[in-house]
Amino acid sequence: MKQIFEQFLQFLQQGIAAIFKFVHLVWTWSMDQISRMMQAPWENWPLLKQVLLIIVIVAVAYALFIAARRLWFAGVRVLAAFASFLYAMVVTLPAILFAGVIALAGLWLINNVDLTRLDTLTFERSHTAPSTDGSSRPPRSTTGQGSGETTGNSR
Numbered sequence: 001m002k003q004i005f006e007q008f009l010q011f012l013q014q015g016i017a018a019i020f021k022f023v024h025l026v027w028t029w030s031m032d033q034i035s036r037m038m039q040a041p042w043e044n045w046p047l048l049k050q051v052l053l054i055i056v057i058v059a060v061a062y063a064l065f066i067a068a069r070r071l072w073f074a075g076v077r078v079l080a081a082f083a084s085f086l087y088a089m090v091v092t093l094p095a096i097l098f099a100g101v102i103a104l105a106g107l108w109l110i111n112n113v114d115l116t117r118l119d120t121l122t123f124e125r126s127h128t129a130p131s132t133d134g135s136s137r138p139p140r141s142t143t144g145q146g147s148g149e150t151t152g153n154s155r
Helices: 002-038 047-091 093-112
Strands: none
Touching: 002 047, 047 093
């Protein structure tokens, strides 16, 4: 089972690394293209090309704005999730502390209490004998003395 878990974690790590590598590749390529666009010699271009360049710049800026907005909201959610995680860790501290105290007390009992004494305890037996019906009551007198009962049918 441990080998399967380690293999799964390795697969997950490689997948995440591949995603980050691809994201890095796309970002690097896109920033390179935007940088090249900004270095274009637009001053010598005719007016129509300059207008087209402005439209392209506005479209690129809009796409970057959308990407930045998504990253901002994702960052806010990540920070909120992290804060929620920290809150959960703080809130569970009393329960964790209580579990530790129980473990400490249990180990102290196991190490310091002599449980062999429990085997030597004797229970005091009562003077009653169990009857055939399973109840525990005093035995009946067969001579008619003592309890006032007789064994025969006397009317």
